[in-house]
Amino acid sequence: xxxxxxxxxxxxxxxxxxxxxxxxxxxxxxxxxxxxxxxxxxxxxxxxxxxxxxxxxxxxxxxxxxxxxxxxxxxxxxxxxxxxxxxxxxxxxxxxxxxxxxxxxxxxxxxxxxxxxxxxxxxxxxxxxxxxxxxxxxxxxxxxxxxxxxxxxxxxxxxxxxxxxxxxxxxxxxxxxxxxxxxxxxxxxxxxxxxxxxxxxxxxxxxxxxxxx
Numbered sequence: 001x002x003x004x005x006x007x008x009x010x011x012x013x014x015x016x017x018x019x020x021x022x023x024x025x026x027x028x029x030x031x032x033x034x035x036x037x038x039x040x041x042x043x044x045x046x047x048x049x050x051x052x053x054x055x056x057x058x059x060x061x062x063x064x065x066x067x068x069x070x071x072x073x074x075x076x077x078x079x080x081x082x083x084x085x086x087x088x089x090x091x092x093x094x095x096x097x098x099x100x101x102x103x104x105x106x107x108x109x110x111x112x113x114x115x116x117x118x119x120x121x122x123x124x125x126x127x128x129x130x131x132x133x134x135x136x137x138x139x140x141x142x143x144x145x146x147x148x149x150x151x152x153x154x155x156x157x158x159x160x161x162x163x164x165x166x167x168x169x170x171x172x173x174x175x176x177x178x179x180x181x182x183x184x185x186x187x188x189x190x191x192x193x194x195x196x197x198x199x200x201x202x203x204x205x206x207x208x209x210x211x212x213x
Contacts, residue, residue, distance in 0.1 A: 003067050004031040005080050005154050005185060007052060012061035014044075014051055021047050022209035025061070029185060031154065036197035037189045039206035045189045046085070046159050048206060052187065053081055053157055082107070082151035084144040085159035092133040096124060096143065099132060108152040110180060122146045123172060137164040142172075149176050155185045162196050170195050 006029065013023035021044040029035055029052075039045040050056040052063060054077055065077040072080075091099060100115050109118060119128050122142060127135070135143065141164045148156060162170050177186070177199060190196040197203070 003080060003154050004069075006030050006066040006069075007155070007185075008062075008064040008066065009052065010062045010064070012048075012051060012058050012063060014047055014056065015059050020211045022206060023060070023211050025209050027052075027204075029187065031185055032183070033202060034186045034197075034200040035188070036200040036203045037187065037206060038192050038197075038203060039189075041191060043206045044210075045206040046087075048209075049085075049157055049159055049187060049189045053083055054078065055083075079107075080153055081155040081157060082148040082153040083157040083159075084141075084148035084161055085157070086163060087159075088144055090132045090140060090143065093131060095129050095131055096122075096135075097128045099143065100147075103147055103151075109150050110152050113150060118146060118150055121150070121176070123169075138166065138169065141165055142169060145173060145176065149181045153184075155187070156181050157187050158196070159189045160191065160193075160196065161188065162193060174198065 007027070009025050009027040012025040014021045025048065037045045037048055047056065051058050054075065065072040065080065067080060091102065094102060097115065097119065100118055104115070119125050124139060124142060127139065132140070145161060148158065161173060165173060174195065182199065188197040188200060
């Protein structure tokens with residue numbers, strides 16, 4: 001997908017009940033940027049990521065997607081993003097192969113990749129006919145990363161991408177980013193685990209956007 005996508009967050013704030021999770025977030029994420037959002041568990045970094053994707057509504061400010069310098073309205077930005085996160089649901093009664101085919105109906109994979117080549121790249125070939133409900137937590141995470149990294153979308157969101165991965169699979173993750181996503185815009189949420197965002201040139205701390213009392 002040859003598209004130039006900019007994401008502009010202007011004075012963005014989100015609260016649950018009366019508590020502000022963050023306020024006054026101003027970001028201009030340009031095509032090809034690599035941004036890490038760092039913070040402790042429960043600090044609000046995943047909430048900010050969800051707001052940037054459009055998954056969550058915000059309470060103040062605005063988030064604008066510009067594609068080839070044209071503002072995209074409504075829910076259309078989803079066409080240009082892919083996401084791997086702990087809250088992303090997989091279809092338990094699908095096999096690995098069926099899950100790939102199902103996702104492909106809604107969002108194409110990168111050019112020159114087909115279902116079989118994706119299965120090979122995943123390192124889960126021995127499990128391609130296994131049901132997702134039989135997958136371990138690490139296998140599920142690897143599948144989520146495959147779906148997000150290999151999607152033909154110019155913007156990639158990753159929420160704590162090395163969760164449940166052992167050292168060998170973390171190296172696989174880093175290689176997948178380098179070979180298949182380094183040309184994309186990437187936004188990563190992390191608990192300051194360097195392996196998750198080693199490729200990021202820009203870093204923000206979610207604490208910088210907390211309301212001081």
